[in-house]
Amino acid sequence: MRVMIADDNINLCEAVEAYLSAQPDMECVGQVGDGRHVLPMVQRLKPDVLLLDVVMPYVDGIAVLEKMKSTLTVGRPRVIMVSAFGQERYVGHANRLGADYYLMKPFSLAVLVERIRQVMTIRSSLDCSTLSRSDLNQVKEQLVRYFEQMGVPPHYKGYRYLLEAVCLAYSDPSWLNGITKRLYPAVARRFGTSGSQVERAMRHAIEVTWEKGNLEQLNYLFPYEVDAERGKPTNSSFIAKMADIIALDLDSA
Numbered sequence: 001m002r003v004m005i006a007d008d009n010i011n012l013c014e015a016v017e018a019y020l021s022a023q024p025d026m027e028c029v030g031q032v033g034d035g036r037h038v039l040p041m042v043q044r045l046k047p048d049v050l051l052l053d054v055v056m057p058y059v060d061g062i063a064v065l066e067k068m069k070s071t072l073t074v075g076r077p078r079v080i081m082v083s084a085f086g087q088e089r090y091v092g093h094a095n096r097l098g099a100d101y102y103l104m105k106p107f108s109l110a111v112l113v114e115r116i117r118q119v120m121t122i123r124s125s126l127d128c129s130t131l132s133r134s135d136l137n138q139v140k141e142q143l144v145r146y147f148e149q150m151g152v153p154p155h156y157k158g159y160r161y162l163l164e165a166v167c168l169a170y171s172d173p174s175w176l177n178g179i180t181k182r183l184y185p186a187v188a189r190r191f192g193t194s195g196s197q198v199e200r201a202m203r204h205a206i207e208v209t210w211e212k213g214n215l216e217q218l219n220y221l222f223p224y225e226v227d228a229e230r231g232k233p234t235n236s237s238f239i240a241k242m243a244d245i246i247a248l249d250l251d252s253a
Helices: 010-021 034-044 061-071 088-096 108-120 134-148 158-170 173-191 195-212 215-221 234-253
Strands: 004-005 025-033 049-053 077-081 101-104
Touching: 004 010, 010 025, 025 034, 034 049, 034 061, 034 234, 049 061, 049 108, 061 088, 077 108, 077 134, 088 173, 088 215, 101 108, 101 173, 101 215, 134 158, 134 215, 134 234, 158 173, 158 234, 173 195, 173 234, 195 215, 195 234
Parallel strands: 004 025, 004 049, 049 077, 077 101
Antiparallel strands: none
16 A cells, blocks of 8 residues: 655654555555645655645645546545544544544544545445445535535544445445444445444434534434434434435435
8 A cells, every 4th residue: 555645744654654564465655744746756665555634734634635526536635634633624624525434633554544544444434335436525515515414423433434335335336235234334445434333423413413413404304214202313314315415415406
């Protein structure tokens, strides 16, 4: 796995490069600390994964993502954002622009390596779905917009799990026939966790959304899917409904 580092902290870059070099399946192909030079280096080095700091001189990481989104239609690397800032607006914006993961500083180098392997895992959402990469990005962009409107907290693990699950359900509705035995485990493999943890994290994200989110938007999108006893949709009904909404949106586009 070819990894490129974009961060103006020289000590951090050197520590990350040394740790990656000790991994049998990774290599650091380049470092850059000036945001203006990130995209040209990505185009030249063609890394598999880009570690991209949010705060850099001249051009920040969010601006780099925006430029990458409009410029790199082919050969775009997986992107792990790294930052000391964990505000929802940063995380949500990075998700909307196609970041694959958001890692908070300070982080363990062992955890970083695990996250790199996760975003590059063979059983990624792209491999599990029938969508092309461009179609998958379009679905995720639309989903992120809806999640923002509803108030799904983007810094919760359940946010990423729900995003992944809806993409799978949109690409192939048969995933909904085996939520517990198929869908949860598939999402769990993508993030290196267990099916039960995926289920709980999704449930927690949905509960918080219905407690603190945009109730007007939630009632509009989920008029019939809410559990009569709990006042919130189940994981499966939430995933199925969002897959239907995305399908209707994209079919009419």
